[in-house]
Amino acid sequence: MTLSLSSPNSAPITLQQLMESNSNHRCRAGIEQVLQQPLTQTAVIGADSKSANSVANILFQQFRLDSRELKPNDVFVLLKSHQPDCQKSRDYLYQAAENAAFILSEIDPIALLSGSDISNHADITSPNVSMSEAQQQLAALPCPVLYVPNIRDFLGTIIQARLQYQQPVTLPTVVAVTGTNGKTTISQLVAQLTQLTGMSSAVMGTAGNGRLGALVQASHTTGDALAVQQFLYQMGTENAELLALEASSHGLDQQRLQGMPVSVAIYTNLSRDHLDYHADMAEYAAAKARLFDKAHFPDLTHAIINIDDEYAQIMLDTAHASALTVWTYSLDSAKSATFVAADIKPSLQGVEITLRTDFACTDNADFENKETDSITIISPLLGRFNVANLLAAMAAATALGISLEHIGAVVPQLQGAAGRMQRVPSNEGCFIVDYAHTPDALSQVLASLKTHCQGQLWAVFGCGGDRDAGKRPLMAQAGLAGADKVVLTADNPRTEDPNAILQDMQVGMTSEQYQRTHIEPARQAAIEYAVSQAAADDIVVIAGKGHETYQEINHVRYDFDDRVILQNALKQAGRV
Numbered sequence: 001m002t003l004s005l006s007s008p009n010s011a012p013i014t015l016q017q018l019m020e021s022n023s024n025h026r027c028r029a030g031i032e033q034v035l036q037q038p039l040t041q042t043a044v045i046g047a048d049s050k051s052a053n054s055v056a057n058i059l060f061q062q063f064r065l066d067s068r069e070l071k072p073n074d075v076f077v078l079l080k081s082h083q084p085d086c087q088k089s090r091d092y093l094y095q096a097a098e099n100a101a102f103i104l105s106e107i108d109p110i111a112l113l114s115g116s117d118i119s120n121h122a123d124i125t126s127p128n129v130s131m132s133e134a135q136q137q138l139a140a141l142p143c144p145v146l147y148v149p150n151i152r153d154f155l156g157t158i159i160q161a162r163l164q165y166q167q168p169v170t171l172p173t174v175v176a177v178t179g180t181n182g183k184t185t186i187s188q189l190v191a192q193l194t195q196l197t198g199m200s201s202a203v204m205g206t207a208g209n210g211r212l213g214a215l216v217q218a219s220h221t222t223g224d225a226l227a228v229q230q231f232l233y234q235m236g237t238e239n240a241e242l243l244a245l246e247a248s249s250h251g252l253d254q255q256r257l258q259g260m261p262v263s264v265a266i267y268t269n270l271s272r273d274h275l276d277y278h279a280d281m282a283e284y285a286a287a288k289a290r291l292f293d294k295a296h297f298p299d300l301t302h303a304i305i306n307i308d309d310e311y312a313q314i315m316l317d318t319a320h321a322s323a324l325t326v327w328t329y330s331l332d333s334a335k336s337a338t339f340v341a342a343d344i345k346p347s348l349q350g351v352e353i354t355l356r357t358d359f360a361c362t363d364n365a366d367f368e369n370k371e372t373d374s375i376t377i378i379s380p381l382l383g384r385f386n387v388a389n390l391l392a393a394m395a396a397a398t399a400l401g402i403s404l405e406h407i408g409a410v411v412p413q414l415q416g417a418a419g420r421m422q423r424v425p426s427n428e429g430c431f432i433v434d435y436a437h438t439p440d441a442l443s444q445v446l447a448s449l450k451t452h453c454q455g456q457l458w459a460v461f462g463c464g465g466d467r468d469a470g471k472r473p474l475m476a477q478a479g480l481a482g483a484d485k486v487v488l489t490a491d492n493p494r495t496e497d498p499n500a501i502l503q504d505m506q507v508g509m510t511s512e513q514y515q516r517t518h519i520e521p522a523r524q525a526a527i528e529y530a531v532s533q534a535a536a537d538d539i540v541v542i543a544g545k546g547h548e549t550y551q552e553i554n555h556v557r558y559d560f561d562d563r564v565i566l567q568n569a570l571k572q573a574g575r576v
Contacts, residue, residue: 011166012059012073018161026259026298027161030154034104034146055144060101063159065226067096077155077226078105082254086112093145102144106151113137152225156259159229169236172202172243174261174299175396178291179268179306181441182389183246184547185381186266188212188417189393190244196410197402202235204228205246206435207418207547211238217549222251225258232260242400249287257291261299264399265291265319266392270311271440285311294322301325302399304392307337327359327399329391331384339391342374348423348430348452350380353387355394357404375404378412382421382432383448390414419546421445424566426575428536433562435546437464437491439471439478442543446482455537459483460530461544462523463505465496472504480509483541485533486517489526491544492552523551524565531569542566 019031035056064074076096078089089112096103105112114133138145160171175190177183184206191201191212201212205222208215209231222228222245235243247265251257270285290296292303292315303319305312307328319326327338336358343354358372379390390411397407416422424431432449436442442461450457459479463472479486488505490498498521509517520526527542534540542562545551551560570576 012061013162013165014057014059016056018158018165021165022161024157024161026154027157030151030158033150033154034148055102055146058101058144063155063162063226064096065224067092070096070099072099073101074099076100076103077151078103078107079152080106082250094141097141097143097145100143102146104146104148104151106149107147108149109138109145109147110135152255152258154258155255156225156229156257158259159226160233160259163229163233167237169233170239171232171236171261172240173263173400174232175242175244175264175266175400176247176257176260176262176291176297177244177266177268177392178247178249178252178288179266179309180271180438181436181444182268182385182392183248184435185386185389185417185420186268186392186396187244187246189389189414190396191242192414193393193397193407193410194242194244194400194402196413197397197406199241199400200239201242201244202238202240203244204231211235211240222246222248222256225256228256229259244396247291249284252290253287255296258296260297262291262297263299264302264304264396265297265300265324266304266396267292267309267312267315268306268388268392269309269440271438281311285314289314289318292319292322292324294324302327302396304329304395304399306330306388306392307335308332308388325399327395329388329395331388331391339395341387341391344384344387346382346384346448346451348382350378350382351384351387353377353379353390355391355404355408373404375408377408380412380414381416382423383445385444385448386416386421417547419548419563421448422546422563424563424570426570428575429534430539431531431534431542431566431570432539433542433546433566435548436461436541436543437475437545439474442475442478443482445541445543446479449539449541450482453537453539455535455539456484457482458485458487458530458534458538458540460487460489460526460540460542462489462491462498463501463544464492465494465498465501467494469504472501473507473509476505476509479543480513480516484516485530486513487526487530488517488519489523490521490551491523492548494552495554523560523562527562527565528569528572531566531573531575 015031019028022028060073060075062074063077064070065077070076078093089107177186187203187205191203195201195212209218210216247257294300303324303326305315305328308330329339330337331341333342338358340356341353342356345352354374355377356374394407398404419433419435422433434445436445461479463475488502502519520529530540545562549561550557
């Protein structure tokens with residue numbers, strides 16, 4: 001997700017000029033913090049400069065977060081990694097110093113150059129090397145280095161200020177979606193609904209970045225602060241009016257979305273995932289709750305929250321503390337929520353929904369006199385959980401000022417996100433590819449399809465390597481609880497042995513469960529097995545990878561698309 005900036009946007013600038021030309025308080029305050037760093041062991045400059053203030057007038061081109069992309073006279077921003085690695089950080093520092101105009105470091109440079117371990121959550125002292133020795137090492141670098149421990153608090157803002165300096169553009173309104181499941185579908189539905197009702201829209205997330213119909217595959221759900229701001233700016237240059245993005249817990253925790261003008265924030269749900277990163281579910285939930293805090297996102301106006309989820313109250317409390325307009329949604333007709341699916345009639349062609357809206361509980365003046373209303377919605381999206389996703393997307397579109405009547409009229413034109421409950425055509429049987437890679441997501445997919453299944457329900461899935469191993473037996477149990485037949489196979493094994501992952505998944509399985517389980521480490525063979533064994537009235541779900549077009553094995557990404565593999569297997573079996 002890189003952006004090639006063309007002239008005049010690339011003309012050099014100084015921090016002083018950037019500060020004086022910008023009216024954004026956070027931008028000005030952030031630059032002032034950089035320029036006011038005292039000359040102590042935690043703010044050291046190179047030999048060619050006499051004071052930190054001299055950095056104010058050093059001309060530079062762009063901010064860079066990757067030393068490999070650094071061009072002469074760029075500013076390099078050295079950030080901590082989640083897994084601290086002193087040697088790598090030192091390498092980045094030395095490499096960047098050869099070309100950078102100056103370096104802004106989130107890491108204490110004295111601790112870094114002394115060889116001390118670097119904590120991700122605390123400042124580090126340097127007991128092994130004296131201050132003068134560390135200063136000598138820094139002074140030998142060909143450019144100034146400033147220690148700015150809180151740089152993430154304003155990094156996105158000053159990056160956007162730099163992009164806007166000589167070529168201002170109107171940035172899109174941003175709708176951000178967070179939660180364990182549903183982010184990709186909701187963000188794409190928001191973009192589709194707004195575009196179908198007259199707005200020019202774009203998306204950013206797991207399934208790709210860009211204008212609708214022209215997505216470029218992304219490597220991360222939420223890119224780094226530079227990539228995110230460059231993409232936002234690029235969408236502004238293309239006159240996009242709306243950007244719907246996925247806000248991952250990693251991205252929120254690491255403040256990669258700092259400076260994004262998020263107007264509407266959506267919360268879907270929380271279930272076990274990413275506990276290789278977060279210490280526990282409480283920390284995971286707290287990361288998600290940052291999206292509803294105006295201290296982090298001052299442009300927020302609306303919070304849209306799924307009150308069927310057990311962690312919803314944390315999001316509600318944060319949103320209310322920020323005095324946002326809070327709308328809720330629910331699939332439980334007995335609950336009091338702003339958007340409720342009062343009746344759901346599913347089929348393999350979609351779902352008919354009776355949508356009940358009640359704005360009486362909101363403090364939004366535009367709706368305070370509006371009575372409870374009901375409308376019928378015809379959605380082409382499969383699955384009960386996609387009803388919840390649709391409610392969230394419709395609520396977001398309503399928060400942007402689009403009438404419910406207009407929204408409801410275009411819902412039949414919606415398309416599901418790639419690899420999300422995506423049906424692959426066959427002349428017998430029903431074959432579906434889905435991204436479900438958590439126990440909760442897999443349970444929801446299987447529960448949604450079970451009601452339509454006249455024969456047996458099959459689930460083909462695995463677990464990723466180098467990730468939360470505790471999730472593996474839970475995934476197997478979720479599949480066995482929801483499906484009649486289970487095929488356990490590889491997902492993205494990464495650097496782990498697929499057989500070891502499969503062994504972890506089998507922990508706790510009963511003899512009865514083994515009888516319903518087929519184990520095939522090779523994913524293509526597993527898909528072909530399910531196709532060959534499924535009866536004409538069975539439903540087969542290939543879960544876990546969805547839209548992905550690769551399989552990662554020992555640091556190499558091989559071409560592998562579940563949809564393509566499934567299509568070929570169906571052809572070979574004569575089922576298309």
